[in-house]
Amino acid sequence: MRHRVRFIILGGIAERMLGSPRTTDDFDICPAATRANLDRLAAMLNDVKALWAPSGTEETGFAPVESWNAASFKAQTSLALITAYGKFDLWFRPDGTTGYDDLLEKAVEVEVGVLKAKVVHLEDSMRIKRTIGGTKYLGHLPLLRDLQRQRREQGLD
Amino acid sequence: MAAWALLREARAQARLSQRALAERAEVAQSEIARIEGGRQDPSLTRLEQLLRAAGYDLKLELVPHDDHDERLIRQMLALPVAERLDSLEEQSDFFASVREVPRGARK
Numbered sequence: 001m002r003h004r005v006r007f008i009i010l011g012g013i014a015e016r017m018l019g020s021p022r023t024t025d026d027f028d029i030c031p032a033a034t035r036a037n038l039d040r041l042a043a044m045l046n047d048v049k050a051l052w053a054p055s056g057t058e059e060t061g062f063a064p065v066e067s068w069n070a071a072s073f074k075a076q077t078s079l080a081l082i083t084a085y086g087k088f089d090l091w092f093r094p095d096g097t098t099g100y101d102d103l104l105e106k107a108v109e110v111e112v113g114v115l116k117a118k119v120v121h122l123e124d125s126m127r128i129k130r131t132i133g134g135t136k137y138l139g140h141l142p143l144l145r146d147l148q149r150q151r152r153e154q155g156l157d
Numbered sequence: 158m159a160a161w162a163l164l165r166e167a168r169a170q171a172r173l174s175q176r177a178l179a180e181r182a183e184v185a186q187s188e189i190a191r192i193e194g195g196r197q198d199p200s201l202t203r204l205e206q207l208l209r210a211a212g213y214d215l216k217l218e219l220v221p222h223d224d225h226d227e228r229l230i231r232q233m234l235a236l237p238v239a240e241r242l243d244s245l246e247e248q249s250d251f252f253a254s255v256r257e258v259p260r261g262a263r264k
Binding site: 021023025113130133135151156 | 193239
């Protein structure tokens with residue numbers, strides 16, 4: 001927040017914030033892809049000493065060759081990172097979407113204490129998971145549909 | 158079990174590709190891909206047709222509704238967002254603290 005990075009929270013944390021009982025152990029975001037925002041994102045990653053953690057190195061990761069900068073994200077659709085605060089995944093273009101602006105349309109604003117954050121709408125969450133496919137993600141859909149139904153019944157969506 | 162999961166399981170058990178199953182069932186391979194990808198919900202009749210082509214019959218029975226997930230969702234929605242995250246942190250801390258007792262030490 002201090003770095004004023006614009007992003008939308010995705011994945012398990014987003015679903016949890018919207019009321020899903022499912023647990024998760026990583027934090028996924030879709031950052032806005034403007035140069036200025038990517039610069040701010042890079043500054044934040046340098047601040048928290050984020051390590052790149054590609055498949056197979058999830059527990060240790062390794063530092064980028066040079067400090068994080070906007071060019072670090074060039075041509076990436078996603079980046080898996082670890083920080084002192086845990087696993088942190090950046091999704092520049094989540095599957096089935098065109099990225100931040102696409103998700104921003106329906107994003108839900110939530111408040112956590114004094115902080116405000118944008119969270120991916122359940123419909124978009126399900127769109128992403130349907131596109132990824134596979135047993136794991138398709139298996140999440142029934143719970144998300146139940147959650148969506150209850151949220152609508154309570155006038156939350 | 159969802160239709161996509163049933164179809165995928167039946168096809169896997171029958172060791173059929175989507176194309177092979179489509180030919181047997183006389184449907185388009187793209188339809189099977191959409192169903193297994195969760196993008197299309199087949200009618201019950203269609204599902205039975207596809208499963209039969211894979212060599213399976215569909216047996217349906219009434220069972221009491223399991224509302225476990227619905228109850229958990231209701232509980233979660235009753236909490237402020239901050240508490241939903243706090244409880245996730247508590248759960249993570251709890252599971253991180255779990256240690257298995259070595260077999261020899263078990264009573």
